Amino acid sequence: MTSDTTAALRARVAELFPALQADLEALVRIPSVSAAAFDQAHVAASAAATERLLRDAGLPDVQILSAPRPDGTPGAPAVVARRPAPEGAPTVLLYAHHDVQPPGDAATWDTDPFEPTQVGERLYGRGAADDKAGIVAHLGALRALGLPDGADLPVGVTVFLEGEEESGSPSFRAFLEAHRDLLAADVIVVADSTNWKVGVPALTTSLRGLVDGVVELKVLEHAVHSGMFGGAVLDAVTLMSRLVATFHDEAGDVAIEGLVAAPEPEVDYDEAAFRADSSLLDGVSLAGTGTVSGRLWAKPALSVIGMDVTSVAEASNTIAPSCTAKVSLRLAPGQDPAAADEALAAHVAKHAPFGAQVTWRSGEQGKPFLAPGDTAAMRAARAAFTEAWGTAPVDVGVGGSIPFIADLLEVFPDAAILVTGVEDPDSRAHGANESVHLGELQKVVLAEALLLTQVGEGL
Ligand SMILES: [Zn+2]
Numbered sequence: 082m083t084s085d086t087t088a089a090l091r092a093r094v095a096e097l098f099p100a101l102q103a104d105l106e107a108l109v110r111i112p113s114v115s116a117a118a119f120d121q122a123h124v125a126a127s128a129a130a131t132e133r134l135l136r137d138a139g140l141p142d143v144q145i146l147s148a149p150r151p152d153g154t155p156g157a158p159a160v161v162a163r164r165p166a167p168e169g170a171p172t173v174l175l176y177a178h179h180d181v182q183p184p185g186d187a188a189t190w191d192t193d194p195f196e197p198t199q200v201g202e203r204l205y206g207r208g209a210a211d212d213k214a215g216i217v218a219h220l221g222a223l224r225a226l227g228l229p230d231g232a233d234l235p236v237g238v239t240v241f242l243e244g245e246e247e248s249g250s251p252s253f254r255a256f257l258e259a260h261r262d263l264l265a266a267d268v269i270v271v272a273d274s275t276n277w278k279v280g281v282p283a284l285t286t287s288l289r290g291l292v293d294g295v296v297e298l299k300v301l302e303h304a305v306h307s308g309m310f311g312g313a314v315l316d317a318v319t320l321m322s323r324l325v326a327t328f329h330d331e332a333g334d335v336a337i338e339g340l341v342a343a344p345e346p347e348v349d350y351d352e353a354a355f356r357a358d359s360s361l362l363d364g365v366s367l368a369g370t371g372t373v374s375g376r377l378w379a380k381p382a383l384s385v386i387g388m389d390v391t392s393v394a395e396a397s398n399t400i401a402p403s404c405t406a407k408v409s410l411r412l413a414p415g416q417d418p419a420a421a422d423e424a425l426a427a428h429v430a431k432h433a434p435f436g437a438q439v440t441w442r443s444g445e446q447g448k449p450f451l452a453p454g455d456t457a458a459m460r461a462a463r464a465a466f467t468e469a470w471g472t473a474p475v476d477v478g479v480g481g482s483i484p485f486i487a488d489l490l491e492v493f494p495d496a497a498i499l500v501t502g503v504e505d506p507d508s509r510a511h512g513a514n515e516s517v518h519l520g521e522l523q524k525v526v527l528a529e530a531l532l533l534t535q536v537g538e539g540l
Contacts (some may be wrong), residue, residue, distance in 0.1 A: 087468050087531065093225045094527045101221045101526065102204070102519060104134060106197040108179070108213040109206035115157050115180035115248040124244050127179045128158035131216055131242050135162035138223050140240065147244075148256035156252025157244030161263055166237025170537055174239045174266035174496070175222075175529075176489075177215030177273060178246035181208035182511045189513035203507070203516040210517040211510035214503040214525075215272035216242055221526035222533055235537020239266060243485075246273070250485045257492040266496055268458050268536055269489060270529065274502030277348060277475050279518050282466040282528065284459065285500035287343060287378055287478035288486060290412035290449030292422045293386070296429050298324060299438040301402035310400055315435060317404035318390050323434040325406065328383050333368025335381045335410075339424040343379040343414040343451065348475045350374040358506065378478025381421070382411040407444075411480060414451035422446060448487035450500075452476075457540035458497030462532055469528035497540075499532075501525070 112119075113127035128145050136143045140162035147156045157180060166172045184194035184207050192198040194207040219240050226234045241264060245251060257264060274285040300317045307316075330336040350373040361367070369376040376382070387407035391397075412421050426441040433439040452459065466474040489498060503525045509515045 086534065090225055090530050090534070091469075091527055094221065094523060094530065097221060097224050098519075098523050098526070101217050101224070104220065105204065105209065105213055105217045105517075105522075106206075108216065109197040109204075109209050110195055112184070112195045113180050113208070113244070114183050115245045116183050117248070119183060121157070124157050124180055128160050128242075128244055131160045131179050132162075134216075134220055135160065135240055138220055140164050140223070140238070146256070146260060148252045148259045150251040150255070152251075156256060157248070159244050159256060160240070160242040161260065162240040163263070164234065164238050167235065170236050171267035171540070172237035172239060172265070173533060173536055174241055174264055174269045175219040176241050176243070176269065176271045177219060178212045178243040179216060180244050180247050181211070181213070182247045185513055191514055194513075194515075199519070200516075202520050203518055205514060205516040207515055210504045210508040210515055212246070212273045214517045214522055218272050218503055218522065218525045218529055219270075222529035225526065225530040226533060234533070236533055237266075238533070239264060246485070250488075253485045254488045254492075257488055261492060265493065268540075269493065269496045269498045270532070271483070271486065271489070271498065271500045272502055272525070272529075273483065274479060274500050275477070275504035275506075275508070276502060276521060276525075277477055277505075279505050279507075279521055280470065281472055282470045282474040282524070283477040283502075284452070284462060284466070284474050285479055285502065286452035286476040287414040288450040288483055288500075289378065289382075289414065289478070289480055290416060290418050290421075290487075291409065291445065291447040291482045291484075292412065292418050292425065293407065293409040293444040294422065294425065295442040295444065296321070296324065296406045296408060297403065297440045297442070298405070298433075299403045300435075301400065304399040304402050307398045307400050314400060317401040317437070320434045320437045321388070321404040321406055324429065324432055324437075324439065325385055327428070327432040328385075328408075329368070332370050334370055335383050337381070337383070337410075337424050337428045339427075340381045340421060341413055341416045342375075342381070343478075345372055345375045346378055346476070346478055348374060348477065350377065354506070374478070377480040379413055381413050381416065382480070384409050411482070412449050414449045414478070416449055418446035418448055447482045447484035450483070450486045450490070452498070452500070456497050458499055458536070461535040461540055462499050462501070462528075465528045465531035465535055468531050469524045501529075
C-alpha cells in the first residue's frame with residue numbers, strides 16, 4: 082500500500098464521517114434490546130434499518146435471516162449483505178450486532194439512552210459503542226472504498242449483523258450451519274471488542290471461557306431447632322461458606338487444582354484505574370497475584386453468583402438442612418471447559434466440610450479464545466492499525482467471553498479471525514452513559530478500509 086493510497090483514504094473517511102455519524106445516531110434511536118422482556122419489534126426495526134443502510138451502500142444482495150434457537154423458537158433477525166469477490170480475490174466477513182443491552186435505570190444516565198447526544202468528542206447512547214459503532218465501522222470502510230460504485234473494492238465482502246448477541250447468541254450456531262455457504266470467508270473481522278485506550282489501538286487476542294454450575298450441600302433430613310441441636314451440628318449455610326472459602330487461596334487466587342493459566346499479557350491495567358473502574362471501596366485490597374491484566378485476562382476467576390438461603394426477614398432459630406450455591410468460573414485462554422468442569426466437581430467433592438453431602442450440577446460451558454500467533458491476517462491488521470493511528474496496536478485480552486467466537490472457529494476452521502472494536506475504557510458498554518469516542522471511530526473506519534485494501538492486495 083502506498084502512502085498516497087493511505088492519504089486519499091484518510092481524506093475520504095474524513096469527508097464521509099458526518100454522514101456516518103448521522104447514520105449511527107439514527108441507529109441508536111432504535112431501542113433494539115434483544116432481552117426477552119423487551120418489545121422485539123424494535124429489534125426487527127433495527128434489522129430493517131441496517132438492511133437499508135447496506136443496500137444503499139451498494140451491497141447488491143441483502144437479506145434478513147434467522148435460524149431456530151435450541152428451544153425451537155425463532156432466533157432474532159440477522160442481516161447478511163454480500164458483494165462477491167472479484168475473480169481470484171479473497172472474501173472478508175465483517176461481523177457486528179445490531180441489538181443492544183437493556184438501558185437499565187434511566188435515572189443513572191445523564192442523557193436519554195435512546196437519544197444520541199454528543200458531548201465533546203463522545204457520542205452518548207445505548208449501543209453508540211456496543212455495537213452500533215461496529216456496524217458503522219463496516220459501513221464506513223465500504224463507502225470509503227468506493228461503494229456504491231464498488232470500483233475500488235478489492236475483495237469480496239459479506240456483512241453479517243447479528244440481532245441477539247446481547248442475549249447470548251442462542252441461534253448463532255444453527256445460523257452458521259444453516260448459512261455456511263453464504264457466510265464462508267477467508268478472513269473474519271469481528272468488530273465487537275475494545276481498543277486499549279483513546280489513541281492506542283488494540284487487537285483482542287484472547288478471551289476467557291466460562292463454566293458454571295450449582296453446588297448443593299445437605300446436612301440434615303429436615304430443619305431442626307438451633308437451641309436443641311446447635312453446637313453439635315453445623316448449619317448448611319455455615320458449611321457452604323467453609324466450602325466456598327476453599328475456592329481461593331489466601332492471596333485470592335483460584336485454588337482449584339488442575340486449572341491452567343495463560344502467559345502474562347504485554348500491557349498492564351493501571352491499578353488505580355482498575356480501582357476506579359471497578360468502584361472498589363477504599364481500604365479493600367485487590368485479589369490475586371501477578372499483573373492486574375494477567376488476573377483479568379490470563380487466569381481463571383471464580384465468583385459465587387447466587388445462593389439459596391433463608392432470607393433475613395424469614396429467619397428463625399432453626400438449623401438450615403441444605404444450601405445451594407451457583408458458581409461461575411471464568412477460564413484462562415487454553416483451558417478446556419470440560420476439564421475445568423471436572424476439576425470443579427472434584428474440588429467440591431474433596432472439600433465437602435464435615436462430611437456434608439455435596440453434589441455438583443454442571444451448567445453452561447463456553448470455550449476461551451486464543452488467537453493463533455502471528456498470521457498474515459494479523460500482520461495486515463497491525464499494519465493497517467499502525468497507519469490509521471500512527472501508533473502500533475497492542476495485543477489485549479478480554480476477561481469476559483464472546484462464546485460465538487468459538488463457534489466461528491469451529492464452523493470456519495480455515496478462516497483467519499481478527500477481533501477488533503471501537504470501544505475504549507470510557508465506553509461503558511452495558512452500563513449507564515455508554516459512549517463512543519468519535520475520533521477513535523473515524524480511525525477504526527480508516528483502519529478497516531486499509532485492512533480490506535491490504536487483504537485485496539494479497540496476504
Ligand atoms: Zn457487543
